[in-house]
Amino acid sequence: MEPGLSSPIPVFLLTGFLGSGKTSLLNRMMVPGGPRTAVIVNEYGDVPIDNDLIEVDGNDMSFAETSTGCICCEPGNDIVSTLSRLSEAMDEGKTGRIERVVIETTGLADPAPIVNQMLLASPYRIAGRLFTLASVITTLDAVRGEATVEERIVGHKQLAFADRIALTKSDLLGHDAAERRSGLDALVARINPGARLIDVQDPLAQPELLLAPGAYAPAGGDIAAWLAAENPIVRAFAPRAKAPVDNLARHSGIYTKSMVMDGLVSPNELLAFIDILRRAAGKRLLRLKGLVALDDDPDRPILVHLVQDIFHPPIRLEAWPSNDRRTRLVLIADGIDETSLEKFLLTLQRKPQRKRA
Secondary structure (H helix, E strand, C coil): CCCCCCCCEEEEEEEECCCCCHHHHHHHHCCCCCCCEEEEEEECCCCCCHHHHCCCCCCCEEEEEEEECCCCCCCCCCHHHHHHHHHHHHHCCCCCCCCEEEEECCCCCCHHHHHHHHHHHCCCEECCEEEEEEEEEEEEECCCHHHHHHHCHHHHHHHHHCCEEEEECHHHCCCCHHHHHHHHHHHHHHHCCCCEEEECCCCCCCHHHHHCCCCCCCCCHHHHHHHHHCCHHHHHHCCCCCCCCCCCCCCCCEEEEEEEECCCECHHHHHHHHHHHHHHHHHHEEEEEEEECECCCCCCCEEEEEECCEEEEEEECCCCCCCCCCEEEEEEEECCCHHHHHHHHHCCCCCCCCCCC
């Protein structure tokens, strides 16, 4: 019998702060010959970028969807609504056989309301099908992970809710790698000692094992308090339950700006644009990610990725990942004047040259 009708379809929640390597890990977890999978990518912004970067074997991926807006707090985009749309797509024959679901959240997603909804909904059918939360997989950036967890409550909660943690970018730790790795191990032991930690940069690592069957079971006092704070009855009719960490306002002061433009950009213009933005915004620019059409090779776009003060070397793709060949950028900012940022984005658009008399 089709999965979901008599036995629940396992749902894997892939989370982690901005720029921690979720999409790269997703590509590595999805190996040929595995269970047929529905992949749903949630992006914080109205222009999807990460969905174009998923490289899943078509024989194993039956369905792919991108949702924009945050899955943790935007009405109509919550996890139950997302799975309901998937179930309807299955009924309409838009997918093949679905044996598991992987949902990649935006890097700003608070896992508490997502997990809470899944745990409440698991005993019931969603649009006629049963789904169950199999695991919460969190990517922990080895380079910026400690600072993120200490500075950002969302980063702290993403780590605390995980039952499986994927350590990323450990190959970039530098000369003091052993000391910094020890600090990361201590961080995980302090916040979430029961989670399984896998260094996915290890040559012997098998990232696909992060999608092994399981049943998610939250543990620890902090998790119980956070889930209690998300209880719909508590939220609607009673004073908010006290959470273990203060300042829980989601996305406070954080906003996204997107730009889609026709035409080509010169390499020098792109480098100057990124350099000025880095100097002016600093760590207030949480992420810049996008595909850029350069005039030196329009058929091979450049992937640019900036996470706070870390600028990843641009990558030249072999081809455009979709039929959309326009430059598109998504910026996520914290505390930057929106009007000023909008004006600066327009400087990347090449001005038409005046004709000589």
